[in-house]
Amino acid sequence: HNQGNDAAACPPCPDTAPAAQQQQQGASDAQIESIVEKRVEVELARRAKQDEGGGLRQKTNAGGGDSVPRTSAGVGDFAHGVARIDHDDFIQTFDFGVASQHFDSRGSSEALLFYTKNAVPSDHKTAAAVVGNNGEMAPLLDASTATQNCDVMNVVTVNARNAASCTAILSDYESFHLQRWMRQPKQLKMSRSHTLQRSLPLRHVGRGVGNNALDAFKAPRFKHQASNMEALKTYFLALDDVKKELDPIAKRVAKDNAIVVLVCNKGQSDLLMNFACSSKAKSLDLSNILVFATDQHTYDVATGLGLESFYDEANFGDMPEKEAGAYGDKVFAKMMFAKVVPVQLLNMMGYDVLFQDVDVVWNKNPLSVFHDKSSKLYDFDILFQDDGARAVRFAPFSGNTGFYYVRHNKETQYLFNQLLYNGDLIQETNSHQQALTALLSEHSSLTGLKVKTLEGDDFPSGFHYHRKKPLMKKIVEGKHEPYLFHMCWTANKDNKILFMKQMGMWYMKEECTGSEALGKLDHDHTPVSSCCLAEPSVSCHYRDKPSIIPCKDSPPIDKGRPSFW
DSSP states (O other), rough: OOGGGGGGGGOTTTOOOOOHHHHHHHHHHHHHHHHHHHHHHHHHHHHHHOOOOSGGSBBBGGGOOOOOSSSOGGGGTTTTTEEEEEHHHHHHOOOOOOOOOSSOGGSSSSSEEEEEETTTTTHHHHHHHHHSSSSSOOOHHHHHHHHTTTOOOOOOOOOSSSSSOOOOOOOOOOOOOOOHHHHHHHOOOOSSSOOOOSOOOOOEEEEBBOOOOOOOOOOOOEEEHHHHHHHHHHHHHHHHHHHHHHHHHHHHOBBBTEEEEEEOOOGGGGHHHHHHHHHHHOOOOOOTTTEEEHHHHHHHHHHHHTEEEOOOHHTTTTOOSSSSSSSSSHHHHHHHHHHHHHHHHHHHTTTTEEEOHHHHHHHHSSSSHHHOOOSSGGGGGGEEEEEEOGGGTTTTTOEEEEEEEEEEEEHHHHHHHHHHHHHHHHHTOEEEEEEEEHHHHHHHHHHHHOOOETTTTSSSSSSHHHOHHHHHHHHHTTSSSSSEEEEEEEEEEEEEHHHHHHOOOOBGGGGGHHHHHHHHHHHHTOGGGBBBBBOOOOOOOTTSOOOOSTTTTTOSTTOOOOOOO
């Protein structure tokens, strides 16, 4: 060491420093090391967010282990990092209303989340795992942590179980629709098996084309477009008079601004009668029911049951009186358009509407579900019973248009105005369910319409009757009471009634049931109110279908099927 004035500035050598000074030096080193570690953590987090090819994305050998970027620089703008999220956790955190899966598959139990560079999670270790690959798969994060820095999130749902399917994501002018490509021949011809051919080039197709070449969304034929123009002409010419006649009825019926709407013709009027009779047997309030009758007979039946009714002869005067012979036939299609007009009218007039088919039986008034302001369901604009079908033509909501609740607002009014104009698509597909489903997808994306598919346990339908034996067992054993039951998914009305009789849902006298009986009621001027039973009429018909009593000795409706019991 130098002597003199500089000696005081020179620290003592370690071997001559007092022990206390050595301890102080050790403490100072530990503090410095802690500060450095914290600065390193901050820098790592900063690089994880702002890195453009270096930092966490650059291959390193720190600690003897290799870390490489999870994605290349060529996709870094939209896939800077990747994380996994449990499927159910994601759906519960971000409920966008789609129908739940009917299958359990390990390969569909998670969602993939791709990040832009500024959206990765804040924690530096998590960010490093999202962006860098050290030999482990992308981290599995909870939905809230994974999305904590996502200012915008796009969600895509795909079904990759039925074909050799690929999903391409590229950075370009933003799109809110899927572009679909398939190895199908140019001339589509429906087949019982799939028609995909590996030898064919991928070509652009509509979203309704299935693996079997069935195109569920063909453009309506010219005759259907012309027919819809005529129907719309009739509608608009009569609109002012119809609204003037309907207005006092709607005001009289509405409760909490809601009206329960049923549409019925003569051929279905015994189902309407059964709904009224079963509800009265359970002392349920029907004062805000409004029946839109498509013929004079049904109007008389509804008023005879004490229900408010409206017969719009201008729009419904040429509707068929008989019931549909089968799902999707021409009578069915005409009645489907008849189900659009009442909801569109009342929604336009400012009312919330619960629409239901006449083959529904209530156990409890379902309006309480939709009017509960403390429920998460209150935030949705339109809510549907789950149809159960998962065909591409009903994707992604699979809403059953035989039972749904729609709140009045500008989004739903615009939706039903558009549905009215799409009468040609209803004619082409023989289904207003299909046409409405297509519009739901578009309006959910376009206007932010909030759509929700209800869980099946509380709102079961024919799908559950035929496909969900555990739920049906709980219902027939009295272990679960749903709000209602909708006996859809049947080939015709005759089977519908037989299934309802087995389930203790039929509250009509035998002499009032069926088309011939309805005609006799007209002829004899029998009061329809005398047709009701205080207790359900229960009888066995098919051993392989659910029933509240054992029906083991009855034949199966589906050949070879065992007894439900």
